[in-house]
Amino acid sequence: MKHRTFFWFFLPTGLAMLVFIAFPIVSVLMQSVFLPHEAVLIETENCGPFGCKVETAIDQEATNKLREAAPLGRFAGLEIYKDRGHLAFSEVGEAWRTTDSLGAFFSELGDLPFYRAMAFTLTYTFVCTPLLIALGFAVAVGVNSLNQRLKGLVIFFSLLPMIVTPLVGSLILFWMIDSRGVLGNFISYLANDPSLSLKASTPLMWISLIIYGIWSSAPFAFVVFYAGLQTVPQDTLESAQIDGATRWQRIRYVVIPHLMPLVTFVALIQLMDNFRVFEPIVGFNAEAHATSLSWIIFNDLSGETQQLSAAATTSVLTILGVAVLLSPVLVRTWRDFKGGH
Amino acid sequence: MKHFKTALMSGVAVAAFATAAMADGHGCKVTDGRVSIIGNEFPAIQTVGAGAQACAGDNVTVESNLTADHQKINLAGMQGNPAEYTTAIIANSSIVALMNNDVIRPLDDLIAKHGGDLQKTQIITINGKAMAVAFMANAQHLVYRADLLKEAGLEVPTSYEDMLSAAKMLREKGLSENPVGGAYKAGWNLAQEFNNMFLGYGGQHFKDGSAEPMVNSEAGVKALEMMKSLSEYMNPDFLTHDSNVTNGEFRAGNVALMNMWGSRAATMTDADGVPQEVIDGFAIAGPMTVGGGSVPATTLWWDGWTVAKNISDADAEATFLAMMNGINPDRILSDDETAKQAVWLLEGYEPTPSAEGVFAAAQSGAIPYPMLPYMGLMHTALGAELTDFMQGKESAEQALGDVEAAYRAAAKENGFLQ
Numbered sequence: 001m002k003h004r005t006f007f008w009f010f011l012p013t014g015l016a017m018l019v020f021i022a023f024p025i026v027s028v029l030m031q032s033v034f035l036p037h038e039a040v041l042i043e044t045e046n047c048g049p050f051g052c053k054v055e056t057a058i059d060q061e062a063t064n065k066l067r068e069a070a071p072l073g074r075f076a077g078l079e080i081y082k083d084r085g086h087l088a089f090s091e092v093g094e095a096w097r098t099t100d101s102l103g104a105f106f107s108e109l110g111d112l113p114f115y116r117a118m119a120f121t122l123t124y125t126f127v128c129t130p131l132l133i134a135l136g137f138a139v140a141v142g143v144n145s146l147n148q149r150l151k152g153l154v155i156f157f158s159l160l161p162m163i164v165t166p167l168v169g170s171l172i173l174f175w176m177i178d179s180r181g182v183l184g185n186f187i188s189y190l191a192n193d194p195s196l197s198l199k200a201s202t203p204l205m206w207i208s209l210i211i212y213g214i215w216s217s218a219p220f221a222f223v224v225f226y227a228g229l230q231t232v233p234q235d236t237l238e239s240a241q242i243d244g245a246t247r248w249q250r251i252r253y254v255v256i257p258h259l260m261p262l263v264t265f266v267a268l269i270q271l272m273d274n275f276r277v278f279e280p281i282v283g284f285n286a287e288a289h290a291t292s293l294s295w296i297i298f299n300d301l302s303g304e305t306q307q308l309s310a311a312a313t314t315s316v317l318t319i320l321g322v323a324v325l326l327s328p329v330l331v332r333t334w335r336d337f338k339g340g341h
Numbered sequence: 342m343k344h345f346k347t348a349l350m351s352g353v354a355v356a357a358f359a360t361a362a363m364a365d366g367h368g369c370k371v372t373d374g375r376v377s378i379i380g381n382e383f384p385a386i387q388t389v390g391a392g393a394q395a396c397a398g399d400n401v402t403v404e405s406n407l408t409a410d411h412q413k414i415n416l417a418g419m420q421g422n423p424a425e426y427t428t429a430i431i432a433n434s435s436i437v438a439l440m441n442n443d444v445i446r447p448l449d450d451l452i453a454k455h456g457g458d459l460q461k462t463q464i465i466t467i468n469g470k471a472m473a474v475a476f477m478a479n480a481q482h483l484v485y486r487a488d489l490l491k492e493a494g495l496e497v498p499t500s501y502e503d504m505l506s507a508a509k510m511l512r513e514k515g516l517s518e519n520p521v522g523g524a525y526k527a528g529w530n531l532a533q534e535f536n537n538m539f540l541g542y543g544g545q546h547f548k549d550g551s552a553e554p555m556v557n558s559e560a561g562v563k564a565l566e567m568m569k570s571l572s573e574y575m576n577p578d579f580l581t582h583d584s585n586v587t588n589g590e591f592r593a594g595n596v597a598l599m600n601m602w603g604s605r606a607a608t609m610t611d612a613d614g615v616p617q618e619v620i621d622g623f624a625i626a627g628p629m630t631v632g633g634g635s636v637p638a639t640t641l642w643w644d645g646w647t648v649a650k651n652i653s654d655a656d657a658e659a660t661f662l663a664m665m666n667g668i669n670p671d672r673i674l675s676d677d678e679t680a681k682q683a684v685w686l687l688e689g690y691e692p693t694p695s696a697e698g699v700f701a702a703a704q705s706g707a708i709p710y711p712m713l714p715y716m717g718l719m720h721t722a723l724g725a726e727l728t729d730f731m732q733g734k735e736s737a738e739q740a741l742g743d744v745e746a747a748y749r750a751a752a753k754e755n756g757f758l759q
Binding site: 035036037038039041042043044045046047048049050053055056057058060063064074080083084085091111113178179195197199200202284285286287288289299301302303304305306307309310 | 412413416433434435437438440441443462463464465466467468469475478526527528550552576577578579580581641643686703709711712713714715716717718720721725728729731732735739743746747749750751753754755756757759
């Protein structure tokens with residue numbers, strides 16, 4: 001394609017990406033290096049139904065003057081990135097110096113919000129993704145060999161977990177695993193422990209969240225692989241059959257290699273989706289056991305005092321995390337590009 | 342590109358909008374203007390909202406958005422010019438965020454002009470300026486199952502120590518497996534239960550006149566230890582139970598003793614399917630003390646409304662009048678159903694039996710929830726950092742040290758600490 005043609009072809013997309021992706025990221029970056037002004041506090045006498053009390057309030061006039069002088073706030077540089085709520089450099093250094101075993105060091109690390117969130121997020125991402133790909137693939141192969149009449153119905157039911165809104169889906173599961181719910185009761189019967197509660201135990205809560213993650217995302221892998229299965233060359237399959245290959249051998253040596261590019265695609269999308277896990281944590285009320293970067297952003301913004309700079313910083317860290325997850329494919333694309341020229 | 346957008350995501354609240362269709366201006370003095378209400382959702386506030394909506398007419402639009410997520414959207418909805426919401430229904434904790442960001446206006450002139458019916462105690466003044474009009478009081482206090490206590494031969498607990506021994510007895514006698522209920526859900530609820538207990542032990546959140554935290558103290562440790570002891574008698578899922586779920590547990594007959602909001606006490610046994618013994622056995626008492634303290638382990642609250650700063654004076658007047666109609670004592674107090682919904686701070690209010698707990702709290706010298714600009718940050722830090730202790734993963738001192746560290750980082754970011 002000529003450069004000129006390419007320019008006009010790409011312009012609308014480019015503009016949309018600039019407005020909807022680049023500008024917001026720039027805005028978040030800006031917000032993450034600026035802090036609100038120092039609050040000018042005054043003593044006030046506040047009265048109400050329970051009498052009068054001397055309390056503190058913000059002096060609006062003085063604070064407004066500060067705001068007018070520097071509308072962006074105080075420049076903080078990377079200060080917020082380094083504080084306890086985020087990368088916590090000094091706390092991590094302190095933990096490294098004062099602990100004598102790796103186990104103790106990681107337990108100290110687990111006390112810091114960012115690392116606690118990363119521990120769950122990475123476990124969730126790297127356990128869910130391969131399992132949901134395997135499950136999606138198994139369902140796709142299964143459905144593909146079904147009788148034509150049954151297919152439509154089975155496909156519909158296999159897609160249901162993806163159709164259900166994540167928050168609603170996780171709420172339903174949350175009620176089911178309640179100690180008085182269908183699943184919770186059954187599990188405590190199996191374990192022969194009437195006081196067993198999935199919601200009170202961190203490992204069981206993590207397992208429930210991961211099972212939910214696999215359940216809700218497997219249909220995506222299924223749809224992609226099912227579409228891919230329609231393009232497997234029949235000639236190759238038939239010749240493999242004539243050569244005496246078993247069904248498993250055909251899948252292993254013909255189907256899987258053919259679908260490999262799709263596996264990469266699904267893996268990437270799901271790595272990124274799982275990295276920003278949020279809805280199940282809210283739906284399962286799991287914040288005592290598991291948090292994620294997205295949940296931290298939500299929590300910073302939903303308190304009585306909104307912490308915009310803290311939320312912006314976590315957003316930038318999320319973008320960086322996604323970039324790291326994406327890097328293998330970015331490197332490969334760059335190589336292909338170089339090779340092509 | 343789907344993944345990038347989430348990085349910028351913030352909480353999106355699902356809000357139910359209701360526009361008044363009724364043009365029944367009964368007793369309402371509004372002739373024209375725009376009124377838009379944002380507020381929490383419980384029966385008493387719905388009554389106030391409905392009263393304001395009755396002002397809708399040919400030249401008056403009244404919209405009301407009552408949702409449990411009101412705090413996530415009220416500030417953003419009042420910062421624009423003109424503000425989307427002309428009034429926010431808030432409490433003594435949440436008015437602080439609106440004050441901090443200077444989005445509400447002083448009401449002195451409007452009160453002088455139209456506020457003749459208000460009682461002096463209803464007017465919330467901050468630094469001499471009227472900033473809100475309160476309409477109800479609230480506090481957490483004991484609600485219990487009189488039938489179960491009687492069966493076990495127990496007195497009504499007046500302290501948390503009594504509550505513990507009563508719980509032990511109820512469990513031993515097989516009357517209730519998990520007799521204690523509590524809104525201990527990680528986050529806001531857990532932090533609030535800590536505040537109650539901490540103030541009951543004589544604790545103070547901040548050094549006098551400064552934003553320096555003081556929760557890692559003897560009172561803090563004792564408060565946490567008491568909460569831990571109570572949690573042994575709760576449903577093991579207590580860290581996921583907010584006040585709604587705790588109410589459900591009580592209604593289902595699973596709970597015999599709990600500290601619950603006065604605003605929910607009146608309607609406690611009104612739901613469908615509540616067993617008869619729960620309805621008959623339900624009783625209300627005052628808040629409990631702890632550690633031999635004289636101040637009860639609870640906080641006093643008021644709910645009231647404000648008027649946005651960034652709206653025209655005409656809309657502000659319309660809003661004020663519509664909200665005055667919302668809290669019209671004649672309308673609210675003449676109907677038994679609405680009269681019992683809350684402890685109304687309105688002229689002519691006679692306490693109903695369900696108001697007993699809140700009245701006891703106010704009379705026994707309970708402390709109002711602190712109206713400090715940095716209290717919200719402390720509340721958030723408490724809600725996030727106390728869960729490890731409640732699960733037995735760390736000591737009380739460690740958990741409170743984490744609270745102070747988390748609070749300090751947030752307070753520095755927001756310019757309250759150097």
